[in-house]
Amino acid sequence: MKYLITILLGLSLFTSPSHADDASELVDDARLVIKALQEDPNQGAFRSMLSQAHGVLIVPSYIKAGLVWGGAGGTGILLSHDHQSGEWSAPVFYSLALASVGLQIGVSSSEVVMVIMNERGLRSVMNNKVKLGADLSIAAGPVGVRNETATTGNLVADIYSYARSRGLFAGVSLEGGIVSLNDNYSQKYYGRKISAEEVLLHNTFGKDKAEALRDILRQVSRP
Numbered sequence: 001m002k003y004l005i006t007i008l009l010g011l012s013l014f015t016s017p018s019h020a021d022d023a024s025e026l027v028d029d030a031r032l033v034i035k036a037l038q039e040d041p042n043q044g045a046f047r048s049m050l051s052q053a054h055g056v057l058i059v060p061s062y063i064k065a066g067l068v069w070g071g072a073g074g075t076g077i078l079l080s081h082d083h084q085s086g087e088w089s090a091p092v093f094y095s096l097a098l099a100s101v102g103l104q105i106g107v108s109s110s111e112v113v114m115v116i117m118n119e120r121g122l123r124s125v126m127n128n129k130v131k132l133g134a135d136l137s138i139a140a141g142p143v144g145v146r147n148e149t150a151t152t153g154n155l156v157a158d159i160y161s162y163a164r165s166r167g168l169f170a171g172v173s174l175e176g177g178i179v180s181l182n183d184n185y186s187q188k189y190y191g192r193k194i195s196a197e198e199v200l201l202h203n204t205f206g207k208d209k210a211e212a213l214r215d216i217l218r219q220v221s222r223p
Contacts, residue, residue: 023189027091029060030077031213033111033164038220040169045142046115049160050221055080055116055200057125057179059096062112062163073097074112075182079210079217080122080200086222088214090206092196093185094125098177110165114174115141121158125179126196132159133175140171 037043050056059076077091096112116122124130132138141160163172187193190206198204 023093023185026060026075026093026185027077027189027210027213030058030091031210031216033058033060033113034213034216034220036111036164037113037162037169038216042143043169045144046113046162046169047220049115049117049141050081050217051223052083053081053115053117053221054083054119055122055125056217057094057096057114057116059112059114062096062110064108064110071097071099072177075185076112077210077213078125078196078200079214081217081221086218088217088221089200089203090209091189091213092126092194092199093182093189095180095182096174096177097180098174108165110163112161112163112172112174113141114138114159114161116159118158122200124158126181126200128181130179132177132179133173138173138175138177140173143169143171 037046040046055078057076057078059074062072062074064072073096075093075095078094079091080089082088116125121136124136130136136158137156138159138161139157141162143162161172161174162169164170181196183193189209194205199206
């Protein structure tokens with residue numbers, strides 16, 4: 001177990017910010033991830049799901065590393081979705097970490113998007129240190145040009161997740177992953193300590209933040 005903790009701490013340090021500019025770059029990288037999904041002709045199901053989502057967590061660089069003992073981690077941003085107005089909130093920063101055991105050598109990177117389908121899922125992620133698959137159900141997101149699999153009646157998991165490596169997005173399960181609030185990133189981005197609730201639920205702070213990302217999310221999630 002101590003090896004797993006060491007790996008995850010190393011990944012956390014590798015992906016953690018040192019300057020406020022890093023947070024801004026992360027937001028722009030997240031915009032590029034959503035843009036790629038918007039332009040992918042095989043992601044009609046994803047776009048349909050996003051229109052129904054209560055939130056989305058975008059991890060632009062999810063690093064996997066290990067030698068027998070393995071781990072993966074990255075820093076991402078969470079935004080909430082107001083169904084009535086179609087608006088997306090300003091971002092709050094979170095970390096995603098996953099430990100694993102098995103034959104694995106080397107380092108790889110992918111982009112991860114987690115679509116949060118209900119209020120319970122959004123609030124659980126907001127409340128810090130949620131374990132995927134235990135505290136919340138998570139499944140690989142459906143892929144396809146059409147959106148039959150993405151109707152409300154067929155969506156049973158709290159979260160659906162996607163990952164892109166080698167240029168292709170595919171559904172992926174992140175069961176066992178830990179999502180936790182990254183106060184360091186959020187504080188540097190906003191210039192003071194903030195609460196996830198005031199940004200994600202009440203929209204009382206940061207209304208002018210991440211406008212380019214929020215704009216593309218509005219476009220993609222438009223019914």
